[in-house]
Amino acid sequence: MTTRPVPALPDGVTVAELERLCVAFAAEAGRFIRDERPPRMGVSATKSSETDVVTVMDRRSEELLHALIQQARPDDGILGEEGADVAGTSGLTWVVDPIDGTVNYLYEVPAYAVSVAVVVGDPHAQGGWSPVAGAVADPSLRVVHHAGRGTGAWTSPEDPSDDRSPVRLSVSAEERLGRTLLATGFGYAAHVRARQAQVMLRVLPLVRDIRRIGSAALDLVRVAEGSVDAYAESGLNAWDLAAGWLIVEEAGGVVVGEDRDSAPGKILTVAAGHALVEQVRTLFVSGDDTAEDTAQEDSDEE
Structure with missing residues (x-):
């Protein structure tokens, strides 16, 4: 496990709580983009208008994430791929990718994700920020991969009622x-x-x-x-x-x-x-x- 220290968090905020929220938000957005994906979306559908259906789903997923974050953490900032940034006052910023792997999503290749993280520092500045909690939902496999600073990395079922236990992650030991x-x-x-x-x-x-x-x-x-x-x-x-x-x-x-x-x-x-x-x-x-x-x-x- 990393020895990087946990950055200072606002009073009353814990890494465990931020990680829990990351998992919940990523899972909900993951279910949304999987279950609400327009039928027969197809590649040709992107040629029908200036705003194609992939962009629509990207924006709807980001809107969902914004609503979830602002309801739970109204003083935090938000930085997202679609550009609807929110300035915060708490010192924490949520960094979200509503659909990572949009070409796979378009072609129905089962390798796309929703990424949600909480960071300290300025995520606009290279090297000026550090993540403290994060989750990557894989809707195709119905799992969420997640971590908090100092809590380890895990893969958990998307559905909290699923009785499968979380699996702890460990990088390859390959040296050559x-x-x-x-x-x-x-x-x-x-x-x-x-x-x-x-x-x-x-x-x-x-x-x-x-x-x-x-x-x-x-x-x-x-x-x-x-x-x-x-x-x-x-x-x-x-x-x-x-x-x-x-x-x-x-x-x-x-x-x-x-x-x-x-x-x-x-x-x-x-x-x-x-x-x-x-x-x-x-x-x-x-x-x-x-x-x-x-x-x-x-x-x-x-």
């Missing part, structure tokens, strides 16, 4: 780069993809294999549960990684940016166990400026 199953992602812009392809030419021969899942939040969860050994990607925003970052650390892993002392973010995010993280980070920064260029673009997971 050549045996590493590496998750990654790619940007939308053609020139960014071309440069990322060049990085893959260098990386692929040095690892066991590559996985491109299509959701940054779920990629981070998979590192935490050990179903992939490591993850690296450029172009992530706070809402893509806030909950997953904490879940990885509470599962015993490390999450860094473009150098070993920097926070994860747009330039680069690398997550792995202690033995692998520096090896993987080096792969993505050695002899190439792709990370810097890709940081100017939004990732596919947004």
